[in-house]
Amino acid sequence: MNEASTEKADNEKFCADCGEIINIKAEICPKCGVRQMIAPNSFAYTAPNGKSKIAAALLAFFLGGFGVHHFYLGNVGLGILYLLFCWTFIPAFVSLIEFILLLVMTDDRFNEKYGQIDQ
Template identity: 70%
Template sequence: MNEASATKQKNIDEKFCKDCGEIINEKAEICPKCGVRQLPAPGSLSSVAPNGKSKLVAALLAFFLGGFGIHKFYLGRIGWGIVYLLFFWTFIPAIIAFIEFILYLVMSDEEFNRKYGGA
């Protein structure tokens, strides 16, 4: 059996390209061989939108500081953030933010990127 037909072995800090199967660095965003962007696994909370906004960060901000609208400011919804700040004393924004926390966690990456991924 020659070397070309041997199975590829990757190290701990490496992964396989999702398109061509080449072994690349674990943190590589683009495969150096085929040039295809390496997207995170579907449903992972660590995915990041094209503008750098993270679904996990938005969910955590909604959970811990949502009553003040901090997650709205983070996602670029400044007007809604101000509304949350004006009415935080009623605890209504906190209840809505808890619901949004759950929605962010179950939202698909594509939907999150469509709603909040604009540059």
């Protein structure tokens, strides 16, 4: 293997599995067929179970008083509790705090807490 073949351009990256040089926007490596991971701290990031941190935060902000974000994240019990007490506006205040916490939460922490695939 010669030295020039291991140098990549600005619009290229190495495949996470086989190390082949591929286009930086490639979702799947054309050589080995392995799906490439999205860069951390990307707004397009989704957890392995398909849940999005940004979607959960937006649901907490706009519909948090009704617990919609908890239903989305799989916390049905908390969602029902928010629905039962939505007339007190307490869930609305709590959901604003949860909105901020979801925005500042790292992707790894979000995966630990909400990204597990149910079986």
